[in-house]
Amino acid sequence: xxxxxxxxxxxxxxxxxxxxxxxxxxxxxxxxxxxxxxxxxxxxxxxxxxxxxxxxxxxxxxxxxxxxxxxxxxxxxxxxxxxxxxxxxxxxxxxxxxxxxxxxxxxxxxxxxxxxxxxxxxxxxxxxxxxxxxxxxxxxxxxxxxxxxxxxxxxxxxxxxxxxxxxxxxxxxxxxxxxxxxxxxxxxxxxxxxxxxxxxxxxxxxxxxxxxxxxxxxxxxxxxxxxxxxxxxxxxxxxxxxxxxxxxxxxxxxxxxxxxxxxxxxxxxxxxxxxxxxxxxxxxxxxxxxxxxxxxxxxxxxxxxxxxxxxxxxxxxxxxxxxxxxxxxxxxxxxxxxxxxxxxxxxxxxxxxxxxxxxx
Amino acid sequence: xxxxxxxxxxxxxxxxxxxxxxxxxxxxxxxxxxxxxxxxxxxxxxxxxxxxxxxxxxxxxxxxxxxxxxxxxxxxxxxxxxxxxxxxxxxxxxxxxxxxxxxxxxxxxxxxxxxxxxxxxxxxxxxxxxxxxxxxxxxxxxxxxxxxxxxxxxxxxxxxxxxxxxxxxxxxxxxxxxxxxxxxxxxxxxxxxxxxxxxxxxxxxxxxxxxxxxxxxxxxxxxxxxxxxxxxxxxxxxxxxxxxxxxxxxxxxxxxxxxxxxxxxxxxxxxxxxxxxxxxxxxxxxxxxxxxxxxxxxxxxxxxxxxxxxxxxxxxxxxxxxxxxxxxxxxxxxxxxxxxxxxxxxxxxxxxxxxxxxxx
Numbered sequence: 001x002x003x004x005x006x007x008x009x010x011x012x013x014x015x016x017x018x019x020x021x022x023x024x025x026x027x028x029x030x031x032x033x034x035x036x037x038x039x040x041x042x043x044x045x046x047x048x049x050x051x052x053x054x055x056x057x058x059x060x061x062x063x064x065x066x067x068x069x070x071x072x073x074x075x076x077x078x079x080x081x082x083x084x085x086x087x088x089x090x091x092x093x094x095x096x097x098x099x100x101x102x103x104x105x106x107x108x109x110x111x112x113x114x115x116x117x118x119x120x121x122x123x124x125x126x127x128x129x130x131x132x133x134x135x136x137x138x139x140x141x142x143x144x145x146x147x148x149x150x151x152x153x154x155x156x157x158x159x160x161x162x163x164x165x166x167x168x169x170x171x172x173x174x175x176x177x178x179x180x181x182x183x184x185x186x187x188x189x190x191x192x193x194x195x196x197x198x199x200x201x202x203x204x205x206x207x208x209x210x211x212x213x214x215x216x217x218x219x220x221x222x223x224x225x226x227x228x229x230x231x232x233x234x235x236x237x238x239x240x241x242x243x244x245x246x247x248x249x250x251x252x253x254x255x256x257x258x259x260x261x262x263x264x265x266x267x268x269x270x271x272x273x274x275x276x277x278x279x280x281x282x283x284x285x286x287x288x289x290x291x292x293x294x295x296x297x298x299x300x301x302x303x304x305x306x307x308x309x310x311x312x313x314x315x316x317x318x319x320x321x322x323x324x325x326x327x328x329x330x331x332x333x334x335x336x337x338x339x340x341x342x343x344x345x346x347x348x349x350x351x352x353x354x355x356x357x358x359x360x
Numbered sequence: 361x362x363x364x365x366x367x368x369x370x371x372x373x374x375x376x377x378x379x380x381x382x383x384x385x386x387x388x389x390x391x392x393x394x395x396x397x398x399x400x401x402x403x404x405x406x407x408x409x410x411x412x413x414x415x416x417x418x419x420x421x422x423x424x425x426x427x428x429x430x431x432x433x434x435x436x437x438x439x440x441x442x443x444x445x446x447x448x449x450x451x452x453x454x455x456x457x458x459x460x461x462x463x464x465x466x467x468x469x470x471x472x473x474x475x476x477x478x479x480x481x482x483x484x485x486x487x488x489x490x491x492x493x494x495x496x497x498x499x500x501x502x503x504x505x506x507x508x509x510x511x512x513x514x515x516x517x518x519x520x521x522x523x524x525x526x527x528x529x530x531x532x533x534x535x536x537x538x539x540x541x542x543x544x545x546x547x548x549x550x551x552x553x554x555x556x557x558x559x560x561x562x563x564x565x566x567x568x569x570x571x572x573x574x575x576x577x578x579x580x581x582x583x584x585x586x587x588x589x590x591x592x593x594x595x596x597x598x599x600x601x602x603x604x605x606x607x608x609x610x611x612x613x614x615x616x617x618x619x620x621x622x623x624x625x626x627x628x629x630x631x632x633x634x635x636x637x638x639x640x641x642x643x644x645x646x647x648x649x650x651x652x653x654x655x656x657x658x659x660x661x662x663x664x665x666x667x668x669x670x671x672x673x674x675x676x677x678x679x680x681x682x683x684x685x686x687x688x689x690x691x692x693x694x695x696x697x698x699x700x701x702x703x704x705x706x707x708x709x710x711x712x713x714x715x716x717x718x719x720x
Contacts, residue, residue: 005546005575006605007466016612018427039424046421054418054618061406061622062587064399067378091451091592094611102487106367107467120612127462127609186365215365227422230617232451245366249487251454252376252480257590258414258618262421 009107009129016119020326029322035351036326037342040165040195040305042227044279044345046262047272050228053265054258065257072260075267076235080208085240088247089255089263093194093219093234094120096246100157100217100236101128103245104188109156114142116166116333118192121159130156140299140307141169144179151187161192162207163199166333166340168301173205180214188215188242194234195303197225197273198280204302211239217246222259224304225276226266233259280304283343290353294360305342313339316359323355369467369489376479380686389682395711396686397702400525400555400665402587404639404705406622407632410588413625414618425617432620435627436595440568445600448607449615449623453554453579453594454480456606460517460577460596461488463605464548469516474502476526476693478552481519490516500527500659500667504539511547521552522567523559526693526700528661533565540574548575548602554594555663557585557633558640564662571599577606582619584664585636586626593619640664643703650713654720665702673699676719683715 019038026034069089077084090096097120105111107129113121115134125132131154135147142164151158160179163170180189191207210216218237223229233255236246266272287306291298297309307330310316317329317339328340341352379398386394429449437444450456457480465471467489473481475494485492491514495507502524511518520539523530540549551567570576578597583589593615596606626632647666651658657669667690670676677689677699688700701712 005548005602006463010463010605010608013608015608016427018424018612021426022423036423041424042422044422045419051418051421054421055415057590058411058414059405061411061590062402062404063382063396064378064401064583064589065592066381067376091616092611092613094613098611103366103370188365223424229424229613230417230421232425232613232616242365245370248370248373248375251452251458252378253452253454253589253592256451256592256616256619259616 007129009126012126013123016123017332019328022326025321025324025326031324034324034326035344035348037344037348037352038326038328039229040224040303040342041229042224042276043343043348044227044272044276046227047266047269049269049272050226050262050266053261057257057261061257063257065253065255065260067252069255069260072264075264079267080237082208082211082237083240086211086237086243088236088243089260090234090236091254092223092232093192093221093236095254096217096219096234096236097121097124097190099246099250100188100190101125101130102249105130105156110152110154112147112150112155112158114147114164116335117159118161118165119332137167140167142171144171144175148179151183155187157188157190159190159192163195163302165195165303166305166328166330166335167299167307168303168305169299170199170201170204170302172203174203176205176207180210183214185215188217191216191218193218194221195224196220198277198304199302201302208237211237215242217242222263222266225273226263227272227276228259228262228266231259231262232256233263279345280343283346283349286349287341287343287353294356305340307335307338307340309337310339311337313337319359320355325352325355367489369486372486373483376483377692379688382686385681385684385686391684394684394686395704395708397704397708397712398686398688399589400584400663400702401589402584402636403703403708404587404632404636406587407626407629409629409632410586410622410626413621417617417621421617423617425613425615425620427612429615429620432624435624439627440597442568442571442597443600446571446597446603448596448603449620450594450596451614452583452592453552453581453596455614456577456579456594456596457481457484457550459606459610460548460550461485461490462609465490465516470512470514472507472510472515472518474507474524476695477519478521478525479692497527501529502531504531504535508539511543515547517548517550519550519552523555523662525555525663526665526688526690526695527659527667528663528665529659530559530561530564530662532563534563536565536567540570543574545575548577551576551578553578554581555584556580558637558664559662561662568597571597575602577602582623582626585633586623587632587636588619588622588626591619591622592616593623639705640703643706643709646709647701647703647713654716665700667695667698667700669697670699671697673697679719680715685712685715
């Protein structure tokens with residue numbers, strides 16, 4: 001068998017490498033107490049209401065999930081003030097990225113992404129056979145004017161992570177509106193808003209406003225603010241025509257029953273969401289203060305993580321592992337001076353700072 | 361916005377229509393007692409050991425799943441007598457179909473499928489932009505000699521459901537070996553064995569034997585014999601090179617944590633598997649006997665469902681709904697004379713026969 005078996009586009013792909021799991025580090029180094037501040041998970045844990053909803057659903061696990069995720073979509077639509085035909089549920093919001101590429105991008109067409117940003121846009125676009133046009137960040141922020149200039153007659157999709165990962169920065173309403181002005185409707189603008197629940201800035205745009213006049217897909221996630229990363233559930237919002245195409249290319253049972261039940265219940269769990277937001281706000285201030293003390297520069301963040309300049313990220317990442325602290329090494333993003341730190345519970349943040357003081 | 365927004369191949373697609381959910385029928389007709397014999401689910405319910413494993417995992421649902429499904433793949437590999445690098449886990453075995461097409465089939469290449477058979481092969485192949493070559497069944501069985509003849513220099517993949525859905529028939533070791541003989545290695549043969557746990561015939565092939573000399577992908581499911589359709593988990597077996605390509609095109613977190621834990625535990629639940637097999641065996645004999653009495657012809661089945669010739673399927677399907685019995689209407693397969701009936705629990709099978717006697 002030769003390499004020609006697979007599609008040509010696959011040879012360009014470096015698979016995504018997730019944050020190191022807690023159990024793996026415990027196994028490798030024989031450690032008992034490990035904390036993970038690497039994957040922007042919710043340090044409080046999952047929404048308790050979501051877990052109760054899962055338990056009620058277990059008995060019927062021999063049944064296929066609702067292919068339509070009808071109850072979840074109905075509740076989301078009502079919360080979002082859109083029609084149910086404008087919502088789609090995904091096996092994580094990651095899946096909506098893949099569905100969008102599968103529905104709209106033919107091999108050879110162009111996709112515009114920032115660099116660095118969330119890595120899946122580039123990887124999934126290459127799998128789809130697209131030509132990926134990368135536009136550098138400017139001061140760790142999306143450079144929307146240059147991304148607009150990069151749109152050509154061959155451009156089919158533009159990915160905008162807002163807030164961005166791994167920088168934690170955001171683009172403003174004004175910047176987005178300048179970007180969308182006179183943009184051809186054949187260009188789909190994909191707003192990935194996985195962290196939008198954490199945003200505190202007033203200039204952050206409400207992208208739902210652009211759904212009627214532009215070809216916009218918005219995705220959001222239950223993996224971050226709702227603490228449901230393990231069960232895989234996210235959603236997309238767009239106009240009914242785009243949603244219909246996304247439905248045509250998805251698996252009939254893409255979202256499992258437990259995820260549907262969990263998300264539905266999590267939307268009712270205001271307490272957990274507010275506790276999460278407070279934890280992130282307070283933890284962020286604590287970490288900022290101590291990074292300042294340590295003389296470490298960081299990028300102010302609208303999310304539940306912080307990108308920190310430590311001079312040389314990889315060796316520090318590895319030293320932290322030995323102390324049972326998992327952060328994210330930024331090698332895959334070519335941000336070699338940095339580590340990315342998820343905001344944890346108060347004791348986790350303190351432990352990180354304690355260990356950093358010891359090492360630095 | 362014009363239709364040209366989406367990829368051309370999407371306009372040929374009729375989305376898959378799942379069996380009617382129990383809750384939907386209850387809502388629509390105000391019925392209290394509804395039984396569903398429509399989606400080949402496990403009538404006994406989920407494996408109890410799997411449910412316990414899920415409960416233990418709930419606490420950590422804020423963490424992302426193991427991207428590698430390492431523990432599950434390790435156990436599967438040991439059970440199957442293959443290397444861990446020869447196994448991949450999927451969000452249902454459906455997902456492995458999509459991954460295979462995404463990794464190996466370029467637009468315009470040919471995919472050979474039977475007709476009728478499991479509908480997803482054709483739908484997913486069309487989404488991938490493939491040209492679908494359909495080979496009719498012969499006496500409700502895959503016609504492997506004609507499928508072999510349909511393989512051309514443009515053929516990239518051949519789907520073989522064994523046992524088949526919706527007929528319940530199977531192809532023999534001899535037929536498969538004749539098919540594989542001198543088949544070019546560039547042609548991937550995809551054996552979908554979602555129902556293999558129910559097979560009783562000795563001539564059913566052990567396709568693992570073909571992995572070393574041919575480009576073969578085998579998929580199996582936890583949705584049927586293990587009763588875990590709701591949580592979405594299936595797996596694929598192939599040579600390490602093919603598995604590596606499948607991994608390159610999957611989402612990093614395609615299989616949720618609860619599914620990984622559930623499947624791992626279900627593999628240890630021999631009691632539930634044996635009870636399931638016995639239920640299907642006994643229920644099948646009961647239904648055969650009463651179909652005979654009613655003068656209904658049916659296709660002898662190696663699975664947990666039976667395709668029954670009722671003369672005119674659609675009106676009978678609808679009458680059964682009014683009595684709170686959901687079976688599968690075969691319209692989407694163009695098998696208009698038939699209904700497909702999943703073998704249920706003893707009281708469900710009796711109710712089906714009672715209602716059929718009333719209607720016919």
